[in-house]
Amino acid sequence: MLNPNLDTIELTKDDYERYSRHLILPEVGVDGQKKLKAASVLCIGSGGLGSPLLLYLAAAGIGRIGLVDFDIVDFSNLQRQIIHGTSWVGKPKIQSAKNRILEINPFCQVDLYETQINSENALDIIAPYDIIVDGTDNFPTRYLTNDACVLLNKPNVYGSIFRFEGQATVFNYEGGPNYRDLYPEPPPPGMVPSCAEGGVLGVLPGIIGTIQATETIKIILGAKNTLSGRLLLYNALDMKFRELKLRPNPERPVIEKLIDYEQFCGIPQAKAAEAAQQAAMEEITVTELKAIIDGDADDYVLIDVRNPHEYDIAQIPGSTLIPLPDIEQGDGVEQVRALLADGKKLIAHCKMGGRSAKALGILQEAGISGINVKGGIKAWSEEVDPSVPLY
Template identity: 70%
Template sequence: MLNPDLDSIQLLPEEYERYSRHLILPEVGLAGQKRLKAASVLCVGTGGLGSPLALYLAAAGIGRIGLVDFDVVDASNLQRQIIHGTSWIGKPKVASAQHRLLELNPFLQVDIHETALTSENALTIAQDYDLIIDGTDNFPTRYLVNDTCVLLGKPNVYGSIFRFEGQATVFNHQEGPCYRCLYPEPPPPGLVPSCAEGGVLGILPGVIGVIQATEAVKIILGDAPTLSGRLLLYDAWAMKFRELKLRKNPECPICGPNPTITALIDYQEFCGIPAQPEAPPTLQEGTVQELQQRLQQGNIVLIDVRNPHEYEIAHIPGSTLVPLGDIEQGLGIENVRELAQNGEVWVHCKSGMRSSKALQLLAEKGIQGTNVKGGILAWSDQIDPTVPRY
């Protein structure tokens, strides 16, 4: 409730003590704390960004917090997703996050939506919240969150992270631009690696998530300058902040004066992601069990297309490192061609995505091979558990 009836909102005696450092700030005071208590915020995602922003929103006294996530806690999450703990591995993230938030501040209402946000449910879920915070890590959901906010007239507090870099802004607020004004078209599928493929400094989402929480609190308090119309860029490695000015696109298809998007669409299709991805007809796949048999029989060449630092973490004995980047640049093509003279080519990566791409490039040069389904993660799970997962 961005414009609540403050006379109808009362703080409990325990809340006066809890929020005392807010109450003595003239910019917040009793009226501001009542605004925070009356407000409702929907956090889409309880991962790297969702963890710190939800924790600080809860600590600040946001009265109602909604959490949307369909995933479960994995050990690899805990390097950055600080809202979760080891005891919650394998359990729903929304349940883990709800438990932690209520432990931090029992004077909250925490709603959980254990589901993926989709075109079918986004408007229904989001309509009862004052503002939406985008803590997602994929382009279809970012466009979905944006369009939902524009159609419902709600601010969209945006953040994204990758490796050592992050960015944050506020979309659809104070007549400012929306996400489509900044990114009219999504990048081609596979062009931007995920954090699982490219990595992310664990501390980075803490910085960006806290910035998102700060913007949300300022929007609720009102009269505070926000990042609307400004894109904040952060480089953790260089420890530098930069700022770019954003302008509203007069031809934006959803927030412009003549919108062509008046309802939620198929965002997977919009981002060029097929509903049921299929391997190209020329791509052969084999299981890790089949790979193990072929390695025992000999006359096989196993190519690892991950990066050198990944190979150092873990590798399958007998594999040869030829990074995908080298193959894309043509430098590794002849290396593989030469190796192929020694036997049948099998190719693997971490999970099977990069190796699939490598095989397509190799096929264009007349080199056929078999993709290892599930990559080295499947090898660790099903063949040799001593091979570290990462």
């Protein structure tokens, strides 16, 4: 209801006190605060982007907030997901988020959808809300959210983050572009690392999520200069903002229905290929690796294919660091070949087993066979040596 009947909306005495700094802004005023109170916003995700977004939307006086999430709070979330606290670790994120929202604004209606949004439920979940905010971190859900917003004619406030860089824009608003104008096709699976693999500066989602909150509030107020048609790029290391123009592509396919977005993004195919590769690859468990190490065997080489800064956090005794990027570029292949010159067998590990399997696949093509450590150093910490930090 982006154009509500303001005569039917009343501000209470508490509202006048709570939102006094809004009310004295000519661009907001009483009518603007009534619009915020009448508005409904759906946030998909309550992680790094959703945390600041939800806090500021609640504080701004949004009358109804919907939240979609099916994850639980983890210790590793707390570095950037500021809506959650230590006491909520192991509990549902949406319950944690609702608790914090109501602490900020007990008059906000909070709707919870503790489910994974998909092609079967997306239209029903999204339909009741005025504005949709994309706080997700994967391509299938981004395409799904975009297409559902196009079909239902809902503004889609978009943000994404990785390491030190973030971007934000507004899709599908007043004839502006949508997500498929920015990314007509998804990248191959695995080409873009997740934050769990590549890391993210803790304050970065705070900046991008706050920008998303700002754009959401501006749309509700009817402000003209939104990010629709403009992609805002932010680099935290350089402390620089850049802006790119976005335009609708007249040749883009017409969105007529929701599809299988996992299939569209190649996820099942990639998982099948990975499963086939692992089935053909010899593996050992971390307990079997420990037995080899404890037996003082000298007929093997254990390589760690993680990045150097990960190696600084934790190591398995006797491992040699040869990062996966070095193996992909070829130099690492020759390093491995040199280590095996005396006929030793190769064992490889990473954080959880995926990157080491990829490294062994590359090495196999170069004529070097090896054994993968199932579960990587994470399993080592959980099953063998709890003093090894989890990260």
